[in-house]
Amino acid sequence: MKILDFLLKKRARLKSEGSETRLPKQLSLLPLRNSVMFPSTVMSIVVGREKSLKQIEEAFSRKEIIGVVSQKDEKIENPRPEDFYKTGTAASILRISKLNENTISVILQGLSRFSIREVIKEEPYFLARVDYIEDNWTSDIEAEALFLNLKEMARRTVALSKNVPNEFARMIENLNESGKFCDLVSSNLNIQVSEKQKILETFDIKTRLRYTALHLNRELQALELADKIHSDVVGNVSKAQKEFYLKEQLKAIKKELGESAEENSEMKELKTRITNAGMPEDVEKEAMKELGRLGKMHPSSSEYTVSRTYIEWLTDLPWKVETEDNLDLKNVAGILEEDHYDLEKLKKRIIEFLAVRKLKPDKKGPILCFAGPPGVGKTSLGKSIAKALGRKFIRISLGGTRDEAEIRGHRRTYVGALPGRIIQGIKRAGARNPVFMLDEIDKLGTDFRGDPASALLEVLDPEQNFAFSDHYLNLPFDLSKVMFIATANVLESIPPVLLDRMEVLNIPGYSEEEKVMIAKKHIIPKQVDEHGLKEEWVSFEDSALIDIIGNYTKESGLRNLEREIATICRMIAKEAAEGKTENVLLNQESIHKYLGPRKFFSEVALRLTRPGIATGLAWTMTGGDIIFIEASKMPGKGNLILTGQLGDVMKESAQAALTYIRSQATNYGIEENFYDKNDIHIHIPAGAIPKDGPSAGITLFIALLSLLTGEQVKSDVAMTGEITLRGTVLPVGGIKEKILAAKRAGIRKVILPSQNEKDMEEISPDHRKDMEFYFISTIDEVVEKAIEKEPLIPMMQKIHA
Numbered sequence: 001m002k003i004l005d006f007l008l009k010k011r012a013r014l015k016s017e018g019s020e021t022r023l024p025k026q027l028s029l030l031p032l033r034n035s036v037m038f039p040s041t042v043m044s045i046v047v048g049r050e051k052s053l054k055q056i057e058e059a060f061s062r063k064e065i066i067g068v069v070s071q072k073d074e075k076i077e078n079p080r081p082e083d084f085y086k087t088g089t090a091a092s093i094l095r096i097s098k099l100n101e102n103t104i105s106v107i108l109q110g111l112s113r114f115s116i117r118e119v120i121k122e123e124p125y126f127l128a129r130v131d132y133i134e135d136n137w138t139s140d141i142e143a144e145a146l147f148l149n150l151k152e153m154a155r156r157t158v159a160l161s162k163n164v165p166n167e168f169a170r171m172i173e174n175l176n177e178s179g180k181f182c183d184l185v186s187s188n189l190n191i192q193v194s195e196k197q198k199i200l201e202t203f204d205i206k207t208r209l210r211y212t213a214l215h216l217n218r219e220l221q222a223l224e225l226a227d228k229i230h231s232d233v234v235g236n237v238s239k240a241q242k243e244f245y246l247k248e249q250l251k252a253i254k255k256e257l258g259e260s261a262e263e264n265s266e267m268k269e270l271k272t273r274i275t276n277a278g279m280p281e282d283v284e285k286e287a288m289k290e291l292g293r294l295g296k297m298h299p300s301s302s303e304y305t306v307s308r309t310y311i312e313w314l315t316d317l318p319w320k321v322e323t324e325d326n327l328d329l330k331n332v333a334g335i336l337e338e339d340h341y342d343l344e345k346l347k348k349r350i351i352e353f354l355a356v357r358k359l360k361p362d363k364k365g366p367i368l369c370f371a372g373p374p375g376v377g378k379t380s381l382g383k384s385i386a387k388a389l390g391r392k393f394i395r396i397s398l399g400g401t402r403d404e405a406e407i408r409g410h411r412r413t414y415v416g417a418l419p420g421r422i423i424q425g426i427k428r429a430g431a432r433n434p435v436f437m438l439d440e441i442d443k444l445g446t447d448f449r450g451d452p453a454s455a456l457l458e459v460l461d462p463e464q465n466f467a468f469s470d471h472y473l474n475l476p477f478d479l480s481k482v483m484f485i486a487t488a489n490v491l492e493s494i495p496p497v498l499l500d501r502m503e504v505l506n507i508p509g510y511s512e513e514e515k516v517m518i519a520k521k522h523i524i525p526k527q528v529d530e531h532g533l534k535e536e537w538v539s540f541e542d543s544a545l546i547d548i549i550g551n552y553t554k555e556s557g558l559r560n561l562e563r564e565i566a567t568i569c570r571m572i573a574k575e576a577a578e579g580k581t582e583n584v585l586l587n588q589e590s591i592h593k594y595l596g597p598r599k600f601f602s603e604v605a606l607r608l609t610r611p612g613i614a615t616g617l618a619w620t621m622t623g624g625d626i627i628f629i630e631a632s633k634m635p636g637k638g639n640l641i642l643t644g645q646l647g648d649v650m651k652e653s654a655q656a657a658l659t660y661i662r663s664q665a666t667n668y669g670i671e672e673n674f675y676d677k678n679d680i681h682i683h684i685p686a687g688a689i690p691k692d693g694p695s696a697g698i699t700l701f702i703a704l705l706s707l708l709t710g711e712q713v714k715s716d717v718a719m720t721g722e723i724t725l726r727g728t729v730l731p732v733g734g735i736k737e738k739i740l741a742a743k744r745a746g747i748r749k750v751i752l753p754s755q756n757e758k759d760m761e762e763i764s765p766d767h768r769k770d771m772e773f774y775f776i777s778t779i780d781e782v783v784e785k786a787i788e789k790e791p792l793i794p795m796m797q798k799i800h801a
Helices: 002-017 050-062 141-160 166-174 178-187 193-200 205-257 265-276 281-295 302-316 329-339 344-359 378-389 421-429 452-459 512-530 542-551 559-577 591-595 648-663 697-709 735-744 754-762 779-786 795-800
Strands: 026-032 042-047 066-070 087-100 103-121 126-133 367-371 393-397 435-439 483-488 503-506 538-540 584-586 613-620 623-635 640-643 678-683 717-719 749-753 772-776
Touching: 026 050, 026 103, 042 050, 042 087, 050 066, 050 087, 050 103, 066 103, 066 193, 087 126, 087 193, 141 166, 141 178, 141 205, 166 178, 178 193, 178 205, 193 205, 265 281, 265 302, 281 302, 302 421, 329 344, 329 378, 344 378, 344 503, 367 378, 378 393, 378 435, 378 483, 393 421, 421 435, 512 538, 512 542, 512 559, 538 542, 538 559, 542 559, 542 591, 559 584, 559 591, 613 697, 613 735, 623 697, 623 735, 640 648, 648 697, 678 697, 697 717, 697 779, 717 779, 735 749, 735 754, 749 754, 749 779, 754 772, 772 779
Parallel strands: 026 066, 367 483, 367 503, 393 435, 435 483, 538 584, 613 717, 640 678, 717 749, 749 772
Antiparallel strands: 026 126, 042 103, 066 087, 087 103, 103 126, 613 623, 623 678
């Protein structure tokens, strides 16, 4: 303010005296670090450089005009001529004040723009020849409009700014020269040095008005936004104060009426629910604490809804509610037998669990995993277990789940947060001891949102799940009473640490006889009822069911069988709706009428009676299956060609089989150099289906041996086993599934590794009926059981024949 007063008085004195300031052709240059000086403005600077101090003192004593220029980089301590801009402002020194021994304060008055022609001297300070620049002014309507617009924005900016002195506001109102007005506004803009220098170097007044208005408009918008935010904050504070005052009045009124101000009807209801929920002491304490916070919130607050929802979740959970187990073992066994045919091992395990539960009621729930191909009844078995125990049944599908929060929930800080699916399932059950089925646990995914399988570790660990902590609740919940049952098609995709926490019970699939019994006992009555038929309207002969199983389905489970029976029932329902209600007897001859041509043909019919073909047994995700391995030779240079989408392990088994044959060629009557003159091609049909694993080793060997000796493989024999280069046969997995596949295909003789003989204990006598099993430990034993009993003919004789 003092500077502005001084400037106004100085200008008035000069004007009254009629004097004019003469501008010299040479100016000493004063570089500024972080500012730009404009003509017709006053600037206060602090000078500390030794060179600048000397320049200011001499110029002030001689009453000389100096040139003020801006540095391009403010970090340079001793600038060179190339380090500052070439356009500056001539200025007179109005006042000097000493701050300390090495620093002075200088007040400068801007006079005119100049451009540096050349620097003629650098010591003791810069001295340059300069050219002075006059403003390029054109008076027209556009220029007048630009000036008025800039002046209006300046007024609004001054009105919104809190630190602008009144003298500056008067100068804006009284100053009517466009160029000087621009310079005055630009000198006070909060912009970078490079931007201010650009304005200084703009000599056309209209262009300078536009550029200055652009920057002033940005500053004005920022001030308006800040003013709006301030108004909103003040308004909110006023509203909160008003609400607080009204609440205090309401409390006083209720107190006079004898009512509790702290407990309205909603708070009373929530408090009652918390008290009656049977929560553990620490959980109830946290719920009451949250209720206290809720009572201090306004109902329209977003936090109010979040807090209330959290309390409702706590009160809705069955902290102590349990269903009573049905411990009558005979009754449970009867229910399981009624709902499911066979599956004796699983039924036995459930009875054992109930027996232990009866003797030790506080025993923790088991973690079972039903593993088997689709359609064998894993999910329905879980429902039957819940029914037999008298417990609630909850099922969640984990297939495709990739977010850890699906299991453990979201924290309450997230918008729309909810507990995980485990706690949600417990709430739906309404009891803390349901049968909880985790379906498709082998199809869990993993991505950037976390690992759901790892989140299940706490859920499925009996030593930890008594205090399971969901992220949303952030309080321990006891899951030890829950009977968890997981289902999976394959075990390989389940993480080992998770699989270790579960007791695996395999359901390999059903034989033809079992499927017939299940169809008669369960599937047909169910489909007849679902299609609105009467039992006397439709009946199936065993031959019809056998035909459907063998010629219209190809599976380990029962889903396709149920679909085909449903198709027949729909067609009979159509006939019944048209008035034909006579009994329909389905036999092997009439199935074609309802289901059309047969969809599958017996694998036995596909076998060719020529050397080089062998039948193997394989395990797939849908159960066991038989595969044919075909080998052929042709003139060549000893190449081994493998086709049929074979994996690396199966390719290596083929190479191992060929290597063993080459090493034992003389023993098998094969010419030793047979491989040098022939290429061998091994193909496994169904080429679009990927195949891998070592269990086809002996099948590959037998197919190659049959090809090279000319002796065919027995047509009723199938085999499985891994081979080594020493001629040893190693054990493989999936024995039960493979035996069922052989039985479905009509194969009666199966060759297995001797170390797999122990697996036969898991196979029921019905599955082994009418079948022969050979357990071998060396490749020579395989040859004896699989190759037809004919003399072996050397390969070269076969080629010349």
